[in-house]
Amino acid sequence: MAKGTIARTVSERADLLPLISEVFRSHGYEGATLALIGKATGLGKGSLYHFFPDGKAQMAAEVLAEIDHWFEVNIFAALRKSDDPAQAIADMTAGVDRYFRSGHRVCLVGVIALGASRDIFSSQVQDYFSRWNDALAQTLRRAGLSTSVARRRSADALLTIQGALVLARALDDTKVFGQALVDMKARLLAK
Amino acid sequence: MAKGTIARTVSERADLLPLISEVFRSHGYEGATLALIGKATGLGKGSLYHFFPDGKAQMAAEVLAEIDHWFEVNIFAALRKSDDPAQAIADMTAGVDRYFRSGHRVCLVGVIALGASRDIFSSQVQDYFSRWNDALAQTLRRAGLSTSVARRRSADALLTIQGALVLARALDDTKVFGQALVDMKARLLAK
DNA sequence: TGGAGACTGTACCGATCGGTACAGAGAGTC
DNA sequence: GACTCTCTGTACCGATCGGTACAGTCTCCA
Numbered sequence: 001m002a003k004g005t006i007a008r009t010v011s012e013r014a015d016l017l018p019l020i021s022e023v024f025r026s027h028g029y030e031g032a033t034l035a036l037i038g039k040a041t042g043l044g045k046g047s048l049y050h051f052f053p054d055g056k057a058q059m060a061a062e063v064l065a066e067i068d069h070w071f072e073v074n075i076f077a078a079l080r081k082s083d084d085p086a087q088a089i090a091d092m093t094a095g096v097d098r099y100f101r102s103g104h105r106v107c108l109v110g111v112i113a114l115g116a117s118r119d120i121f122s123s124q125v126q127d128y129f130s131r132w133n134d135a136l137a138q139t140l141r142r143a144g145l146s147t148s149v150a151r152r153r154s155a156d157a158l159l160t161i162q163g164a165l166v167l168a169r170a171l172d173d174t175k176v177f178g179q180a181l182v183d184m185k186a187r188l189l190a191k
Numbered sequence: 192m193a194k195g196t197i198a199r200t201v202s203e204r205a206d207l208l209p210l211i212s213e214v215f216r217s218h219g220y221e222g223a224t225l226a227l228i229g230k231a232t233g234l235g236k237g238s239l240y241h242f243f244p245d246g247k248a249q250m251a252a253e254v255l256a257e258i259d260h261w262f263e264v265n266i267f268a269a270l271r272k273s274d275d276p277a278q279a280i281a282d283m284t285a286g287v288d289r290y291f292r293s294g295h296r297v298c299l300v301g302v303i304a305l306g307a308s309r310d311i312f313s314s315q316v317q318d319y320f321s322r323w324n325d326a327l328a329q330t331l332r333r334a335g336l337s338t339s340v341a342r343r344r345s346a347d348a349l350l351t352i353q354g355a356l357v358l359a360r361a362l363d364d365t366k367v368f369g370q371a372l373v374d375m376k377a378r379l380l381a382k
Numbered sequence: 383t384g385g386a387g388a389c390t391g392t393a394c395c396g397a398t399c400g401g402t403a404c405a406g407a408g409a410g411t412c
Numbered sequence: 413g414a415c416t417c418t419c420t421g422t423a424c425c426g427a428t429c430g431g432t433a434c435a436g437t438c439t440c441c442a
Contacts, residue, residue, distance in 0.1 A: 026307055027221070028307065113360050113361035162358055167350040170316050180350055225429080236430090237434090386442105389439095392436105398429065401426100407418100407421100408417105408418085409416105411416085412413105412416105
């Protein structure tokens with residue numbers, strides 16, 4: 001029998017996703033509890049389930065979609081349409097460095113790919129990486145590389161980013177990430 | 192008031208760890224429940240807590256220790272003492288490929304490094320990677336590389352392995368892992 | 383033969399899990 | 413003012429969480 005006063009905060013769905021995103025990022029899908037999400041957003045379950053009727057799975061799916069959209073707009077698009085491959089790759093590298101806060105931030109898509117929740121989100125995870133892979137390979141082709149070399153180097157770049165995030169966090173040394181990005185950029189257009 | 196017959200399985204602690212290891216590997220630390228571990232080992236909580244009085248945290252710590260020991264014996268030691276750097280690196284690559292089942296298996300140390308449980312196991316995680324890094328850099332020095340180049344290339348190799356596991360799983364394509372290992376080996380002793 | 387001690391299943395614990403139900407509060411609309 | 417609709421906190425649900433307690437069963441050794 002609540003009698004109380006209910007504060008009205010008027011949350012915007014768009015403001016919510018980044019907050020929820022950070023909870024999934026630092027706790028993983030299974031570790032991100034509604035209690036943690038509630039604390040991070042300042043919202044009770046009522047509000048959370050108002051915005052996301054399908055609960056935790058929907059929150060994660062929408063967070064993944066938002067991340068995908070950010071990369072689509074800020075990274076993939078430029079890769080596809082640029083007519084200056086070297087510049088496009090430099091832009092990608094700078095964008096990635098900014099997004100992952102020079103190695104302080106972890107890749108949620110990678111985290112989910114490694115966990116048991118991959119089965120639930122496998123198509124979103126696969127789509128994210130393969131669209132990135134395609135866009136980057138396209139840029140490399142335009143730089144004169146053969147299709148097979150372009151695809152090999154592009155996969156190498158993606159895995160370098162993911163591995164650098166893992167190792168930087170494991171060693172608690174973000175310099176690893178910065179160095180990996182330098183190496184990656186050099187390798188992409190070498191020879 | 193149990194009346195029943197209790198089957199006696201006589202489990203060996205040494206046989207338990209690999210089974211528990213796979214549960215942590217595929218579910219992460221937070222996702223690995225006692226129920227899953229019980230199912231994987233065929234043991235009830237009674238037996239589990241008999242072998243691991245400190246519960247889940249102790250299980251994970253011992254699994255990490257066993258992994259560390261395996262790499263120490265099968266990978267790091269050869270790296271440190273070999274007088275044929277090219278052969279040592281070929282052996283490491285082959286060993287890594289075998290251990291990770293050509294990309295079908297995930298790295299538990301990496302999984303933990305990315306998750307929230309890193310805080311609990313940070314020293315074990317850091318130790319594993321930095322000892323690997325040191326051993327590999329030592330090999331590269333013996334191959335004539337400067338200290339700084341050796342350390343840079345060695346970190347690059349470690350992060351390539353981790354990233355390849357992430358990307359292979361994300362794209363559900365183990366060829367990514369095999370190719371990354373080939374590239375890594377070539378890069379380690381290049382020029 | 384009869385402890386002693388290692389190993390086992392299971393009942394149980396309080397806490398927390400994801401999710402539901404619902405009533406109250408605020409802002410508009412007529 | 414009465415009605416609607418959106419957003420809110422909270423009480424509550426059954427299930428499961430990690431962990432404890434304990435009695436039963438086995439093996440070993442005197």
